[in-house]
Amino acid sequence: MSDLADPNTGQIRWRDLTLRIKRYDPEKDREPHWQEFKIQAHPMDRVLDVLMKVKWEQDDSIALRKSCAHGICGSDAMRINGQNNLACKLLVQNVKGKTITVEPILGLPVIKDLIVDMKPFFDHYKAVMPFLVNDDPAPTTERLQTPEQRARFDDTTKCILCACCTTACPPFWGNREYVGPAAIVNAHRFIFDSRDQGAGERLDILNDSEGIWRCRTVFNCTSACPRGIQVTQAISEVKRALITGVVDIPEEAEVLS
Amino acid sequence: MSSTISEPKAYRAGKLAKLIDGLRYQGGIGQWSWLVHRVTGLGILLFLVIHVVDTFFVVFNPALYDHTVAIYGGVFGGTYYWPLRWAFRLAELGLIATVLFHAVNGVRVILFDFWNEGCKYQKESFRAVLLVFLALMIPAAIAVILPLATAPEHITQIPENVATARP
Numbered sequence: 001m002s003d004l005a006d007p008n009t010g011q012i013r014w015r016d017l018t019l020r021i022k023r024y025d026p027e028k029d030r031e032p033h034w035q036e037f038k039i040q041a042h043p044m045d046r047v048l049d050v051l052m053k054v055k056w057e058q059d060d061s062i063a064l065r066k067s068c069a070h071g072i073c074g075s076d077a078m079r080i081n082g083q084n085n086l087a088c089k090l091l092v093q094n095v096k097g098k099t100i101t102v103e104p105i106l107g108l109p110v111i112k113d114l115i116v117d118m119k120p121f122f123d124h125y126k127a128v129m130p131f132l133v134n135d136d137p138a139p140t141t142e143r144l145q146t147p148e149q150r151a152r153f154d155d156t157t158k159c160i161l162c163a164c165c166t167t168a169c170p171p172f173w174g175n176r177e178y179v180g181p182a183a184i185v186n187a188h189r190f191i192f193d194s195r196d197q198g199a200g201e202r203l204d205i206l207n208d209s210e211g212i213w214r215c216r217t218v219f220n221c222t223s224a225c226p227r228g229i230q231v232t233q234a235i236s237e238v239k240r241a242l243i244t245g246v247v248d249i250p251e252e253a254e255v256l257s
Numbered sequence: 258m259s260s261t262i263s264e265p266k267a268y269r270a271g272k273l274a275k276l277i278d279g280l281r282y283q284g285g286i287g288q289w290s291w292l293v294h295r296v297t298g299l300g301i302l303l304f305l306v307i308h309v310v311d312t313f314f315v316v317f318n319p320a321l322y323d324h325t326v327a328i329y330g331g332v333f334g335g336t337y338y339w340p341l342r343w344a345f346r347l348a349e350l351g352l353i354a355t356v357l358f359h360a361v362n363g364v365r366v367i368l369f370d371f372w373n374e375g376c377k378y379q380k381e382s383f384r385a386v387l388l389v390f391l392a393l394m395i396p397a398a399i400a401v402i403l404p405l406a407t408a409p410e411h412i413t414q415i416p417e418n419v420a421t422a423r424p
Contacts, residue, residue, distance in 0.1 A: 026265030219287025
Protein backbone atom coordinates (compact mmCIF):
# COMPACT_ATOMS: atom_id res chain seq x y z
CA MET A 1 0.00 0.00 0.00
CA SER A 2 3.09 2.23 0.29
CA ASP A 3 2.72 3.65 -3.21
CA LEU A 4 -0.80 4.79 -2.38
CA ALA A 5 0.32 6.65 0.74
CA ASP A 6 1.61 10.20 0.93
CA PRO A 7 5.36 9.97 1.75
CA ASN A 8 5.16 12.90 4.21
CA THR A 9 2.06 12.10 6.20
CA GLY A 10 1.73 8.38 5.64
CA GLN A 11 -1.93 8.93 4.84
CA ILE A 12 -3.59 7.17 1.90
CA ARG A 13 -3.99 9.70 -0.91
CA TRP A 14 -7.44 10.23 -2.34
CA ARG A 15 -7.61 10.23 -6.10
CA ASP A 16 -9.25 12.86 -8.29
CA LEU A 17 -11.27 10.93 -10.82
CA THR A 18 -13.64 11.61 -13.65
CA LEU A 19 -16.59 9.26 -13.79
CA ARG A 20 -18.05 8.93 -17.30
CA ILE A 21 -21.46 7.30 -17.34
CA LYS A 22 -23.52 6.34 -20.35
CA ARG A 23 -26.94 7.74 -19.50
CA TYR A 24 -30.27 6.82 -21.02
CA ASP A 25 -33.57 8.19 -19.84
CA PRO A 26 -36.41 6.30 -21.55
CA GLU A 27 -38.80 9.23 -21.08
CA LYS A 28 -36.56 11.88 -22.66
CA ASP A 29 -33.78 10.32 -24.73
CA ARG A 30 -33.84 8.62 -28.09
CA GLU A 31 -30.28 7.43 -27.66
CA PRO A 32 -27.83 7.10 -24.76
CA HIS A 33 -25.39 9.93 -24.12
CA TRP A 34 -22.31 10.39 -21.96
CA GLN A 35 -22.22 12.40 -18.76
CA GLU A 36 -19.16 13.21 -16.68
CA PHE A 37 -18.81 13.70 -12.95
CA LYS A 38 -15.78 14.86 -10.97
CA ILE A 39 -15.21 12.96 -7.77
CA GLN A 40 -12.58 12.20 -5.16
CA ALA A 41 -12.21 8.49 -4.52
CA HIS A 42 -10.30 6.47 -1.97
CA PRO A 43 -7.98 3.91 -3.62
CA MET A 44 -9.63 1.13 -1.65
CA ASP A 45 -13.13 2.17 -2.75
CA ARG A 46 -14.91 -0.11 -5.18
CA VAL A 47 -16.22 1.32 -8.43
CA LEU A 48 -19.67 0.69 -6.96
CA ASP A 49 -18.81 3.01 -4.03
CA VAL A 50 -17.82 5.72 -6.51
CA LEU A 51 -21.07 5.28 -8.42
CA MET A 52 -23.15 5.38 -5.25
CA LYS A 53 -21.29 8.46 -3.99
CA VAL A 54 -22.04 10.29 -7.24
CA LYS A 55 -25.66 9.14 -7.03
CA TRP A 56 -26.02 10.34 -3.43
CA GLU A 57 -24.11 13.61 -3.72
CA GLN A 58 -24.36 14.81 -7.31
CA ASP A 59 -27.14 13.26 -9.38
CA ASP A 60 -29.72 11.01 -7.77
CA SER A 61 -31.32 10.18 -11.12
CA ILE A 62 -28.54 7.71 -12.00
CA ALA A 63 -30.12 4.27 -12.23
CA LEU A 64 -28.21 1.09 -11.52
CA ARG A 65 -28.83 -2.34 -10.06
CA LYS A 66 -26.97 -3.47 -6.98
CA SER A 67 -27.74 -5.73 -4.12
CA CYS A 68 -25.18 -7.56 -2.01
CA ALA A 69 -22.19 -5.44 -3.14
CA HIS A 70 -19.85 -8.36 -2.41
CA GLY A 71 -19.60 -10.08 -5.77
CA ILE A 72 -22.11 -12.81 -4.97
CA CYS A 73 -25.54 -11.69 -6.17
CA GLY A 74 -24.36 -10.69 -9.65
CA SER A 75 -26.68 -7.74 -10.09
CA ASP A 76 -24.19 -4.93 -10.78
CA ALA A 77 -22.60 -6.24 -13.98
CA MET A 78 -21.57 -3.34 -16.20
CA ARG A 79 -18.88 -2.43 -18.68
CA ILE A 80 -16.15 -0.63 -16.75
CA ASN A 81 -13.31 0.91 -18.80
CA GLY A 82 -14.23 -1.25 -21.75
CA GLN A 83 -14.50 -4.60 -20.03
CA ASN A 84 -17.45 -6.30 -18.37
CA ASN A 85 -17.04 -6.63 -14.63
CA LEU A 86 -18.96 -6.34 -11.38
CA ALA A 87 -18.78 -2.76 -10.05
CA CYS A 88 -18.42 -4.25 -6.56
CA LYS A 89 -15.38 -6.37 -7.47
CA LEU A 90 -13.19 -3.68 -9.05
CA LEU A 91 -11.20 -1.41 -6.73
CA VAL A 92 -10.33 2.17 -7.63
CA GLN A 93 -6.63 1.39 -7.07
CA ASN A 94 -6.82 -1.18 -9.86
CA VAL A 95 -8.25 1.34 -12.32
CA LYS A 96 -5.65 2.77 -14.67
CA GLY A 97 -5.79 6.43 -15.64
CA LYS A 98 -7.92 9.20 -14.23
CA THR A 99 -11.21 8.27 -15.82
CA ILE A 100 -13.63 5.51 -14.96
CA THR A 101 -15.93 4.85 -17.90
CA VAL A 102 -19.10 3.00 -17.00
CA GLU A 103 -21.74 1.82 -19.45
CA PRO A 104 -24.45 -0.83 -19.54
CA ILE A 105 -23.56 -4.33 -20.72
CA LEU A 106 -23.98 -4.63 -24.48
CA GLY A 107 -26.51 -6.79 -26.31
CA LEU A 108 -29.54 -6.46 -24.03
CA PRO A 109 -32.20 -3.70 -24.20
CA VAL A 110 -31.32 -0.76 -21.94
CA ILE A 111 -34.19 0.12 -19.60
CA LYS A 112 -32.52 3.10 -17.94
CA ASP A 113 -28.87 4.18 -17.59
CA LEU A 114 -27.01 1.06 -16.43
CA ILE A 115 -30.08 -1.16 -16.03
CA VAL A 116 -30.68 -3.64 -18.82
CA ASP A 117 -33.57 -6.00 -19.48
CA MET A 118 -32.24 -9.40 -18.39
CA LYS A 119 -35.22 -11.37 -19.70
CA PRO A 120 -33.54 -12.65 -22.92
CA PHE A 121 -30.57 -13.74 -20.79
CA PHE A 122 -32.69 -15.66 -18.28
CA ASP A 123 -34.82 -17.18 -21.05
CA HIS A 124 -31.67 -18.78 -22.46
CA TYR A 125 -30.66 -19.88 -18.97
CA LYS A 126 -34.04 -21.58 -18.42
CA ALA A 127 -33.88 -23.22 -21.84
CA VAL A 128 -31.00 -25.54 -20.88
CA MET A 129 -32.83 -27.12 -17.88
CA PRO A 130 -30.51 -25.79 -15.15
CA PHE A 131 -31.74 -28.21 -12.48
CA LEU A 132 -31.03 -31.79 -11.42
CA VAL A 133 -32.79 -34.37 -13.59
CA ASN A 134 -32.92 -37.78 -11.95
CA ASP A 135 -35.88 -40.12 -12.29
CA ASP A 136 -34.57 -42.74 -9.86
CA PRO A 137 -36.57 -43.08 -6.62
CA ALA A 138 -35.27 -40.49 -4.17
CA PRO A 139 -32.80 -42.15 -1.78
CA THR A 140 -33.29 -41.79 1.96
CA THR A 141 -29.83 -40.19 2.23
CA GLU A 142 -27.91 -37.86 -0.07
CA ARG A 143 -27.05 -38.90 -3.62
CA LEU A 144 -23.36 -39.66 -3.08
CA GLN A 145 -20.51 -38.96 -5.45
CA THR A 146 -16.73 -39.15 -5.20
CA PRO A 147 -14.54 -36.05 -4.74
CA GLU A 148 -13.29 -36.61 -8.33
CA GLN A 149 -16.86 -36.66 -9.64
CA ARG A 150 -17.63 -33.47 -7.74
CA ALA A 151 -14.45 -31.84 -9.01
CA ARG A 152 -15.45 -32.60 -12.61
CA PHE A 153 -17.99 -29.75 -12.68
CA ASP A 154 -16.68 -27.64 -9.79
CA ASP A 155 -15.62 -24.70 -11.97
CA THR A 156 -19.07 -24.17 -13.47
CA THR A 157 -20.88 -24.26 -10.09
CA LYS A 158 -19.36 -20.84 -9.38
CA CYS A 159 -21.65 -19.01 -11.85
CA ILE A 160 -23.71 -16.19 -10.31
CA LEU A 161 -25.68 -15.34 -13.49
CA CYS A 162 -24.41 -11.78 -13.70
CA ALA A 163 -24.40 -11.89 -17.54
CA CYS A 164 -20.85 -10.50 -17.80
CA CYS A 165 -19.85 -13.37 -20.11
CA THR A 166 -22.91 -13.45 -22.35
CA THR A 167 -22.81 -9.68 -22.94
CA ALA A 168 -19.06 -9.79 -23.67
CA CYS A 169 -19.66 -12.33 -26.45
CA PRO A 170 -19.51 -10.94 -30.05
CA PRO A 171 -21.74 -13.73 -31.44
CA PHE A 172 -24.36 -12.77 -28.82
CA TRP A 173 -24.08 -9.07 -29.76
CA GLY A 174 -24.78 -10.08 -33.34
CA ASN A 175 -27.60 -12.48 -32.58
CA ARG A 176 -29.64 -12.31 -29.38
CA GLU A 177 -31.11 -15.73 -30.14
CA TYR A 178 -27.72 -17.34 -29.42
CA VAL A 179 -28.03 -19.27 -26.17
CA GLY A 180 -24.86 -17.60 -24.84
CA PRO A 181 -21.94 -18.66 -22.63
CA ALA A 182 -23.76 -18.35 -19.28
CA ALA A 183 -26.46 -20.82 -20.29
CA ILE A 184 -23.84 -23.28 -21.59
CA VAL A 185 -21.86 -22.96 -18.35
CA ASN A 186 -25.00 -23.88 -16.39
CA ALA A 187 -25.73 -26.75 -18.74
CA HIS A 188 -22.14 -27.95 -18.23
CA ARG A 189 -22.68 -27.89 -14.47
CA PHE A 190 -25.38 -30.58 -14.79
CA ILE A 191 -24.18 -32.44 -17.90
CA PHE A 192 -20.98 -33.44 -16.09
CA ASP A 193 -22.69 -34.15 -12.74
CA SER A 194 -22.62 -37.90 -12.05
CA ARG A 195 -26.01 -37.65 -10.23
CA ASP A 196 -27.78 -36.14 -13.21
CA GLN A 197 -29.58 -38.05 -15.97
CA GLY A 198 -30.58 -35.19 -18.29
CA ALA A 199 -27.29 -34.81 -20.17
CA GLY A 200 -28.69 -36.20 -23.42
CA GLU A 201 -31.65 -33.85 -23.40
CA ARG A 202 -29.47 -30.83 -22.61
CA LEU A 203 -26.99 -31.74 -25.34
CA ASP A 204 -29.93 -32.00 -27.76
CA ILE A 205 -31.04 -28.48 -26.80
CA LEU A 206 -27.52 -27.08 -27.28
CA ASN A 207 -26.98 -28.93 -30.59
CA ASP A 208 -28.92 -26.26 -32.47
CA SER A 209 -28.19 -23.55 -35.01
CA GLU A 210 -28.75 -20.98 -32.22
CA GLY A 211 -27.03 -23.25 -29.73
CA ILE A 212 -23.47 -24.04 -28.76
CA TRP A 213 -22.06 -24.00 -32.30
CA ARG A 214 -22.35 -20.20 -32.46
CA CYS A 215 -19.39 -20.09 -30.07
CA ARG A 216 -16.39 -18.81 -32.04
CA THR A 217 -13.87 -19.21 -29.17
CA VAL A 218 -13.41 -15.45 -28.78
CA PHE A 219 -12.47 -15.89 -25.07
CA ASN A 220 -14.16 -12.59 -24.10
CA CYS A 221 -16.38 -14.61 -21.73
CA THR A 222 -13.40 -16.14 -19.93
CA SER A 223 -11.66 -12.80 -19.46
CA ALA A 224 -14.89 -11.09 -18.34
CA CYS A 225 -16.05 -13.66 -15.77
CA PRO A 226 -15.80 -12.05 -12.31
CA ARG A 227 -15.81 -15.54 -10.75
CA GLY A 228 -12.83 -16.73 -12.80
CA ILE A 229 -14.76 -19.51 -14.50
CA GLN A 230 -12.91 -20.94 -17.51
CA VAL A 231 -16.00 -20.40 -19.66
CA THR A 232 -14.49 -21.20 -23.06
CA GLN A 233 -12.97 -24.38 -21.62
CA ALA A 234 -16.40 -25.44 -20.30
CA ILE A 235 -18.00 -24.68 -23.67
CA SER A 236 -15.38 -26.71 -25.53
CA GLU A 237 -15.92 -29.63 -23.14
CA VAL A 238 -19.63 -29.60 -23.99
CA LYS A 239 -18.75 -29.33 -27.70
CA ARG A 240 -16.48 -32.36 -27.38
CA ALA A 241 -19.23 -34.29 -25.59
CA LEU A 242 -21.47 -33.53 -28.58
CA ILE A 243 -18.85 -34.51 -31.17
CA THR A 244 -17.71 -37.73 -29.50
CA GLY A 245 -21.02 -38.68 -27.91
CA VAL A 246 -19.14 -39.37 -24.68
CA VAL A 247 -19.69 -37.41 -21.46
CA ASP A 248 -16.48 -38.07 -19.58
CA ILE A 249 -17.39 -38.29 -15.89
CA PRO A 250 -14.94 -40.04 -13.50
CA GLU A 251 -15.96 -43.60 -12.65
CA GLU A 252 -17.79 -44.33 -9.42
CA ALA A 253 -15.43 -45.54 -6.69
CA GLU A 254 -15.84 -48.81 -4.78
CA VAL A 255 -16.51 -46.93 -1.53
CA LEU A 256 -19.87 -45.66 -2.71
CA SER A 257 -21.40 -48.99 -3.73
CA MET B 258 -55.64 7.04 -15.54
CA SER B 259 -54.66 5.02 -18.55
CA SER B 260 -53.80 8.08 -20.61
CA THR B 261 -51.40 9.58 -18.08
CA ILE B 262 -48.68 6.95 -18.05
CA SER B 263 -47.10 5.65 -21.21
CA GLU B 264 -44.85 2.61 -21.24
CA PRO B 265 -41.23 3.87 -21.40
CA LYS B 266 -39.28 2.44 -24.28
CA ALA B 267 -36.14 0.42 -23.72
CA TYR B 268 -33.17 1.37 -25.89
CA ARG B 269 -32.16 -1.31 -28.36
CA ALA B 270 -28.80 -0.63 -29.95
CA GLY B 271 -28.84 -0.82 -33.74
CA LYS B 272 -26.35 -2.83 -35.79
CA LEU B 273 -23.98 0.13 -36.29
CA ALA B 274 -24.11 1.15 -32.62
CA LYS B 275 -23.43 -2.47 -31.63
CA LEU B 276 -20.51 -2.64 -34.04
CA ILE B 277 -18.96 0.53 -32.63
CA ASP B 278 -19.58 -0.52 -29.01
CA GLY B 279 -18.32 -4.00 -29.81
CA LEU B 280 -15.06 -2.71 -31.28
CA ARG B 281 -14.62 -0.57 -28.16
CA TYR B 282 -14.69 -3.68 -25.98
CA GLN B 283 -11.33 -4.41 -24.36
CA GLY B 284 -11.38 -8.15 -24.90
CA GLY B 285 -7.64 -8.71 -25.32
CA ILE B 286 -5.84 -11.25 -27.50
CA GLY B 287 -8.81 -13.59 -27.91
CA GLN B 288 -11.07 -10.89 -29.32
CA TRP B 289 -8.53 -9.35 -31.70
CA SER B 290 -7.28 -12.69 -33.03
CA TRP B 291 -10.89 -13.68 -33.67
CA LEU B 292 -11.61 -10.39 -35.44
CA VAL B 293 -8.50 -10.61 -37.64
CA HIS B 294 -9.37 -14.25 -38.40
CA ARG B 295 -12.84 -13.14 -39.51
CA VAL B 296 -11.61 -10.24 -41.63
CA THR B 297 -8.90 -12.34 -43.30
CA GLY B 298 -11.52 -15.02 -43.99
CA LEU B 299 -13.71 -12.45 -45.76
CA GLY B 300 -10.62 -11.17 -47.61
CA ILE B 301 -9.85 -14.66 -48.89
CA LEU B 302 -13.47 -15.04 -50.00
CA LEU B 303 -13.26 -11.73 -51.88
CA PHE B 304 -10.04 -12.85 -53.57
CA LEU B 305 -11.54 -16.20 -54.57
CA VAL B 306 -14.53 -14.47 -56.17
CA ILE B 307 -12.24 -12.17 -58.19
CA HIS B 308 -9.99 -15.10 -59.08
CA VAL B 309 -12.83 -17.30 -60.29
CA VAL B 310 -14.28 -14.43 -62.35
CA ASP B 311 -11.01 -13.53 -64.09
CA THR B 312 -10.16 -17.16 -64.77
CA PHE B 313 -13.62 -17.56 -66.25
CA PHE B 314 -12.75 -14.85 -68.82
CA VAL B 315 -10.45 -17.33 -70.57
CA VAL B 316 -13.46 -19.45 -71.48
CA PHE B 317 -15.66 -16.90 -73.22
CA ASN B 318 -13.20 -14.12 -74.13
CA PRO B 319 -9.46 -14.99 -74.19
CA ALA B 320 -8.55 -11.43 -75.27
CA LEU B 321 -10.25 -10.02 -72.16
CA TYR B 322 -8.38 -12.58 -70.07
CA ASP B 323 -5.04 -11.48 -71.55
CA HIS B 324 -5.98 -7.84 -70.96
CA THR B 325 -6.88 -8.58 -67.30
CA VAL B 326 -3.71 -10.52 -66.61
CA ALA B 327 -1.65 -7.77 -68.25
CA ILE B 328 -3.19 -5.27 -65.83
CA TYR B 329 -2.02 -7.45 -62.94
CA GLY B 330 1.49 -7.13 -64.42
CA GLY B 331 1.21 -3.33 -64.64
CA VAL B 332 0.35 -3.06 -68.31
CA PHE B 333 -2.82 -1.18 -69.21
CA GLY B 334 -3.73 -0.53 -72.85
CA GLY B 335 -0.29 -1.60 -74.01
CA THR B 336 1.50 0.92 -71.76
CA TYR B 337 3.45 -0.08 -68.68
CA TYR B 338 2.61 1.86 -65.49
CA TRP B 339 4.94 1.08 -62.63
CA PRO B 340 2.54 2.22 -59.84
CA LEU B 341 0.01 -0.29 -61.18
CA ARG B 342 2.55 -3.10 -60.99
CA TRP B 343 3.62 -2.04 -57.50
CA ALA B 344 0.01 -1.88 -56.36
CA PHE B 345 -0.72 -5.41 -57.58
CA ARG B 346 2.57 -6.77 -56.27
CA LEU B 347 1.92 -5.32 -52.80
CA ALA B 348 -1.67 -6.53 -52.90
CA GLU B 349 -0.32 -10.01 -53.65
CA LEU B 350 1.88 -9.68 -50.58
CA GLY B 351 -1.22 -8.70 -48.61
CA LEU B 352 -2.99 -11.76 -49.98
CA ILE B 353 -0.14 -14.01 -48.87
CA ALA B 354 -0.26 -12.43 -45.40
CA THR B 355 -4.04 -12.91 -45.27
CA VAL B 356 -3.90 -16.59 -46.25
CA LEU B 357 -0.92 -17.31 -43.98
CA PHE B 358 -2.52 -15.75 -40.91
CA HIS B 359 -5.87 -17.43 -41.56
CA ALA B 360 -4.17 -20.81 -42.04
CA VAL B 361 -1.89 -20.66 -39.00
CA ASN B 362 -4.53 -19.20 -36.68
CA GLY B 363 -7.01 -21.71 -38.08
CA VAL B 364 -4.83 -24.51 -36.70
CA ARG B 365 -4.97 -22.74 -33.32
CA VAL B 366 -8.78 -22.60 -33.45
CA ILE B 367 -8.90 -26.31 -34.37
CA LEU B 368 -6.77 -27.05 -31.31
CA PHE B 369 -9.36 -25.33 -29.05
CA ASP B 370 -11.95 -27.81 -30.25
CA PHE B 371 -9.95 -31.02 -30.45
CA TRP B 372 -7.22 -30.70 -27.83
CA ASN B 373 -8.31 -30.86 -24.19
CA GLU B 374 -5.73 -28.32 -23.02
CA GLY B 375 -6.19 -26.01 -26.03
CA CYS B 376 -8.21 -23.33 -24.25
CA LYS B 377 -5.73 -23.09 -21.38
CA TYR B 378 -3.01 -21.85 -23.68
CA GLN B 379 -4.96 -19.48 -25.91
CA LYS B 380 -2.65 -16.52 -25.27
CA GLU B 381 0.56 -18.54 -25.59
CA SER B 382 -0.71 -20.25 -28.73
CA PHE B 383 -1.46 -16.86 -30.29
CA ARG B 384 2.15 -15.83 -29.70
CA ALA B 385 3.21 -19.06 -31.40
CA VAL B 386 0.87 -18.22 -34.29
CA LEU B 387 2.55 -14.81 -34.66
CA LEU B 388 6.02 -16.40 -34.61
CA VAL B 389 5.12 -18.98 -37.27
CA PHE B 390 3.37 -16.27 -39.28
CA LEU B 391 6.46 -14.04 -39.23
CA ALA B 392 8.79 -16.96 -39.98
CA LEU B 393 6.80 -17.69 -43.15
CA MET B 394 5.98 -14.09 -43.99
CA ILE B 395 9.49 -12.60 -44.00
CA PRO B 396 10.87 -14.92 -46.74
CA ALA B 397 7.62 -14.48 -48.67
CA ALA B 398 7.91 -10.70 -48.44
CA ILE B 399 11.50 -10.82 -49.69
CA ALA B 400 10.51 -13.08 -52.57
CA VAL B 401 7.65 -10.78 -53.56
CA ILE B 402 9.39 -7.42 -53.16
CA LEU B 403 12.81 -8.29 -54.63
CA PRO B 404 11.52 -8.56 -58.25
CA LEU B 405 10.18 -5.01 -57.86
CA ALA B 406 13.78 -3.82 -57.50
CA THR B 407 14.53 -5.20 -60.94
CA ALA B 408 11.18 -4.08 -62.35
CA PRO B 409 11.16 -2.29 -65.76
CA GLU B 410 11.05 1.22 -64.25
CA HIS B 411 14.56 0.62 -62.92
CA ILE B 412 15.86 -0.46 -66.30
CA THR B 413 16.66 2.28 -68.81
CA GLN B 414 15.80 0.08 -71.76
CA ILE B 415 12.43 -1.59 -71.36
CA PRO B 416 12.73 -5.12 -72.77
CA GLU B 417 10.52 -5.88 -75.73
CA ASN B 418 8.79 -8.83 -74.10
CA VAL B 419 7.70 -7.01 -70.90
CA ALA B 420 4.85 -5.12 -72.49
CA THR B 421 3.33 -8.21 -74.05
CA ALA B 422 4.33 -11.02 -71.68
CA ARG B 423 1.91 -12.51 -69.24
CA PRO B 424 3.37 -12.15 -65.76
